[in-house]
Amino acid sequence: MREEAIADNPLNKVRSPKVDQELLEPAPMPTIEALLRTCDKTDLGLRDRAMILTLLDTGLRASELTALNIGDVDLNDGSVAVRRAKGRKGRIVFVGRQACRSIAAYLRVRQHTAPLDPLWLAYHRNGERTRLAYDGVRDMVKRRSKLADVKAPSLHSFRRAFALSLLRSGADVVSLSRLMGHGSLPVLQRYLKQLKEDLGEVHRLHSPVDSALGNSRAK
Numbered sequence: 001m002r003e004e005a006i007a008d009n010p011l012n013k014v015r016s017p018k019v020d021q022e023l024l025e026p027a028p029m030p031t032i033e034a035l036l037r038t039c040d041k042t043d044l045g046l047r048d049r050a051m052i053l054t055l056l057d058t059g060l061r062a063s064e065l066t067a068l069n070i071g072d073v074d075l076n077d078g079s080v081a082v083r084r085a086k087g088r089k090g091r092i093v094f095v096g097r098q099a100c101r102s103i104a105a106y107l108r109v110r111q112h113t114a115p116l117d118p119l120w121l122a123y124h125r126n127g128e129r130t131r132l133a134y135d136g137v138r139d140m141v142k143r144r145s146k147l148a149d150v151k152a153p154s155l156h157s158f159r160r161a162f163a164l165s166l167l168r169s170g171a172d173v174v175s176l177s178r179l180m181g182h183g184s185l186p187v188l189q190r191y192l193k194q195l196k197e198d199l200g201e202v203h204r205l206h207s208p209v210d211s212a213l214g215n216s217r218a219k
Contacts, residue, residue: 026161059162071115
């Protein structure tokens, strides 16, 4: 068709094969708790704690996290303006009370907190302070994981943990899609499939027929 040798595409009537979506695991909550326990009250510890909580509480991509400026975060209502989002579509996400307190604690030890200053700083050995890059976030998670003696979760697994946590808590798919910056709902199908497995396990453990009637008949 590109070379105009034929008028119609013969593959138009051929259905695309269905490919099973791999169920990717979220960052385990016990692992995240272990990472947080390694964070002390130093500038670096306060930064890392605030960053870990923000990753988990917003579902941001690591690139979106590092692009945040101080003025993008409103600690009064917990709103976070994501301006450099994937696909150039900005959105608003939120952090809860604990994450807000951690961000505030980190900002209190900062020397400069102008609205256009980077929210997350990289601390260099020569004393220089620059915007934290993607590799810096990844190195932080690896360093904290080593201190905690746990397997380092991937940065994207924090985003998966956010999605599954909201779904398990009853959040609707449309709102979750908007918070995560997905352009279409089908992207969330793998999370819904994982949630279905969760519900199946709950039913297996608490089936009315198997637990109540089964015990009654056994008597």
